[in-house]
Amino acid sequence: METTVYQETSMPRIGDKAPSFKAVTTQGSINFPEDYSGSWVILFSHPADFTPVCTSEFITFASMEEKFAKVNTKLVGLSVDGLYSHIAWLRTIKEKIEYKGLKNVEVNFPLIEDISMNVAKKYGMIQPEESNTQAVRAVFFIDPKGIIRAIIYYPQSLGRNFDELYRVIIALQTADKFKVATPADWEPGDEVIVPTAGSCGVAKERMQSKDTDMNCYDWFFCTRKLDKAKIDSALVKKE
Numbered sequence: 001m002e003t004t005v006y007q008e009t010s011m012p013r014i015g016d017k018a019p020s021f022k023a024v025t026t027q028g029s030i031n032f033p034e035d036y037s038g039s040w041v042i043l044f045s046h047p048a049d050f051t052p053v054c055t056s057e058f059i060t061f062a063s064m065e066e067k068f069a070k071v072n073t074k075l076v077g078l079s080v081d082g083l084y085s086h087i088a089w090l091r092t093i094k095e096k097i098e099y100k101g102l103k104n105v106e107v108n109f110p111l112i113e114d115i116s117m118n119v120a121k122k123y124g125m126i127q128p129e130e131s132n133t134q135a136v137r138a139v140f141f142i143d144p145k146g147i148i149r150a151i152i153y154y155p156q157s158l159g160r161n162f163d164e165l166y167r168v169i170i171a172l173q174t175a176d177k178f179k180v181a182t183p184a185d186w187e188p189g190d191e192v193i194v195p196t197a198g199s200c201g202v203a204k205e206r207m208q209s210k211d212t213d214m215n216c217y218d219w220f221f222c223t224r225k226l227d228k229a230k231i232d233s234a235l236v237k238k239e
């Protein structure tokens with residue numbers, strides 16, 4: 001009979017404090033998450049350097065680094081490869097690879113070396129049924145106070161959608177700033193969800209409201225307009 005052997009790994013959850021660690025990266029040593037206090041961070045893992053899906057991901061993500069910086073978001077990558085492999089791979093990306101019209105792409109965000117798998121195990125990035133020796137594609141969204149606010153895991157074969165990662169950051173920041181939730185497939189400029197009525201009185205008020213900016217599908221499901229310009233001016237740093 002086949003048995004599954006589970007390694008002892010932790011799986012941080014939404015709302016947890018991001019597990020702390022010190023690491024060597026392609027941009028020097030970091031003390032995580034303390035060094036990132038005051039910024040949003042996307043901490044993400046990839047299976048291995050010099051592999052095709054990962055290369056397409058790094059070129060795409062690095063080309064969006066400034067866009068993320070404008071919404072106070074820093075990127076930190078990780079794989080269980082060593083520092084010199086990371087350096088060689090990032091040099092190859094810059095010097096040799098053109099992907100979807102993106103070329104000469106410099107990866108300026110830190111890429112953690114994690115040969116010991118110390119960080120990968122703390123963050124549940126090693127998932128033995130996928131691989132014992134490489135990380136899956138994990139993404140942790142960490143807020144300026146060091147709290148994990150969203151988590152996405154992809155298998156090794158599936159390249160991530162980086163527009164979606166940007167959408168998650170904007171949606172989390174919009175929820176915090178405007179005290180709203182965001183519906184399915186929300187993009188800035190779409191209507192947002194106002195907190196559900198918490199009493200019979202508010203439910204009745206909502207259904208009788210003449211507020212033309214609010215739209216109630218029923219008492220528990222009301223949306224309101226939130227202009228993209230208002231979101232941009234609250235979240236996006238000016239030049």
Ligand code: BEZ
Pocket residue numbers: 047048051052053054055156157
């Ligand atoms: C890749 O990045 O191409 C890859 C890495 C590990 C397993 C499968 C694909």
